[in-house]
Amino acid sequence: MNIFVTGATGYIGKNLSLRLAREGHIVHALYRDINKTKGLEHKNIKLLHGDILDKNSLLIGMKECTRIFHTAAFTSVWTRKPSTIKSLNVEGTINVFETALEISAEKVVYTSTAGVFGPSGKIMTEENMPYPSSFYTHYEKTKAYIEQTVVREFIDKGLNVTVVNPTRVYGPGPLNDANSVSKIIKRHLEGKIGLVPSDGKSIGNYVYVDDVVEGLVLAMKKGKKGERYILGGENIAFIDLMQLIARESGKKSRLIKIPVFVMFCLSWILLIFAEITGIKPMITPGLVKKFLPHWRVSSEKAKKELDYNPVNLEFGINKTIEWLKKEYDL
Numbered sequence: 001m002n003i004f005v006t007g008a009t010g011y012i013g014k015n016l017s018l019r020l021a022r023e024g025h026i027v028h029a030l031y032r033d034i035n036k037t038k039g040l041e042h043k044n045i046k047l048l049h050g051d052i053l054d055k056n057s058l059l060i061g062m063k064e065c066t067r068i069f070h071t072a073a074f075t076s077v078w079t080r081k082p083s084t085i086k087s088l089n090v091e092g093t094i095n096v097f098e099t100a101l102e103i104s105a106e107k108v109v110y111t112s113t114a115g116v117f118g119p120s121g122k123i124m125t126e127e128n129m130p131y132p133s134s135f136y137t138h139y140e141k142t143k144a145y146i147e148q149t150v151v152r153e154f155i156d157k158g159l160n161v162t163v164v165n166p167t168r169v170y171g172p173g174p175l176n177d178a179n180s181v182s183k184i185i186k187r188h189l190e191g192k193i194g195l196v197p198s199d200g201k202s203i204g205n206y207v208y209v210d211d212v213v214e215g216l217v218l219a220m221k222k223g224k225k226g227e228r229y230i231l232g233g234e235n236i237a238f239i240d241l242m243q244l245i246a247r248e249s250g251k252k253s254r255l256i257k258i259p260v261f262v263m264f265c266l267s268w269i270l271l272i273f274a275e276i277t278g279i280k281p282m283i284t285p286g287l288v289k290k291f292l293p294h295w296r297v298s299s300e301k302a303k304k305e306l307d308y309n310p311v312n313l314e315f316g317i318n319k320t321i322e323w324l325k326k327e328y329d330l
Contacts, residue, residue: 004028004065006052006096007072008045009036011178012111012169016069016213021045028061030072036174052092058099065103067220070096071111075139075178077287078271078280082138089142090150097154097161107160109219112147114165114205114230115140119293126298127165127228136290147228155226162223164215167232167297171209171316172323181206185320188245188253189330196257200239203294207233208316211308218306229302234313238291241313248317263288 003020007013008029017027021044030050031037037047050057052072062068074088093110100108117125118132131148135141151161170181188194215231223229236244239255246253258266267288270281302308324330 001067002026002028002065004030004062004068006030006068006070006092007111008040008047009033009174010071010073010075011173011176012166012209012212012216013069013071014040015171015173015209016071016216017045018042019213019217028063028065030057030061052095053087055095055099058095059102062099062103062105066106068096068100068105068108069111069216069220070108071216072096073111073139073143075176076280077137077177077284078274080275080278085138085142089139090146093146093150097150097159101154101157101159105159107162107220109216109223110146110151110161110163111216112143112163112165112228113140114167114232114295114297115290116144116147116165117230117297120203120296121294124296124298125230127230127301136286137284151226160225162219162225163228164212164219164223164302165228165230166212166215167205167207167230167295169207169209169212171320172327173209179209182320182324184242185245185249185317186324186328186330188242188251189249189321189324189328191251191254193254193256194242196239196242196255197263197288197291198257198260200242200255200257201237202292203235203237203296204241204291205232205235205295205297206241206313206316207231208311208319211310211316215302215306215308218302218308222306224305227305229306229308230297230299231302231308231310232297232299233310233316235296236313244313245317245321248314249321260288260292 008017009031021042027045048061074085267285274281
């Protein structure tokens with residue numbers, strides 16, 4: 001089967017493309033930067049230079065494809081031009097959907113984020129929760145808009161779209177903003193000091209990248225039109241996650257708990273510095289706010305309707321540690 005993948009050089013897109021290629025599918029992998037295609041060498045992967053903002057390249061890429069995975073997105077924590085986020089995430093998605101409709105694609109699986117649900121509070125987050133009134137990042141805001149407006153609009157036009165909402169993804173792959181947990185594990189293996197926001201007791205949900213890829217494949221096979229599925233792993237406090245990493249790696253943690261007000265001050269300083277120099281900040285005020293509440297989620301819907309079955313956290317952390325040691329000679 002010919003399958004089109006946007007964001008094929010990204011964290012999830014690359015792992016997905018390789019999975020599909022190994023299964024014998026012909027993957028039309030869209031990329032913008034040739035330097036990021038390393039690791040996509042496979043006889044079943046057809047690399048196509050293009051951009052989701054260029055409909056002509058989408059038409060060429062989708063030729064003879066019946067199924068489309070849209071994983072491309074602007075995920076960076078900061079940009080000097082916030083309009084770039086809206087352009088790539090919203091306008092780019094509209095282009096992908098319009099082109100898919102034009103070629104009469106059988107199905108599109110759109111990768112969103114569990115961040116669109118907002119913090120969990122006392123109740124475990126599920127897919128039927130209402131959208132929050134505000135968001136911590138432009139990334140989450142654009143993703144929520146796409147789910148609420150763009151997906152609905154194209155379903156009404158006849159496009160078969162299923163949405164998946166991964167939580168905090170970790171595991172082998174590019175160490176970019178979309179894979180921040182693996183960057184934290186790498187710092188730990190290097191013996192560097194780890195920073196813990198507040199008391200570290202805020203709960204998040206962490207999912208192994210292979211499980212997200214499996215969830216995408218299952219959503220293509222079994223996902224219902226117009227439905228969304230949370231692809232999560234385990235809920236755990238950040239401080240407990242760091243202790244787990246230390247235990248599984250055999251290396252003692254070197255952690256410093258940073259008071260909230262210090263983190264806010266630091267984030268604002270880094271943000272001002274970024275605006276002046278153009279150097280991306282390590283953290284922003286929005287991210288500080290995001291890591292303070294709990295983000296407990298349930299993947300029961302995906303388990304029941306897709307047969308989604310994520311690995312336990314210990315297994316995923318071990319596999320990530322093994323990969324980091326081999327990849328970076330740690």
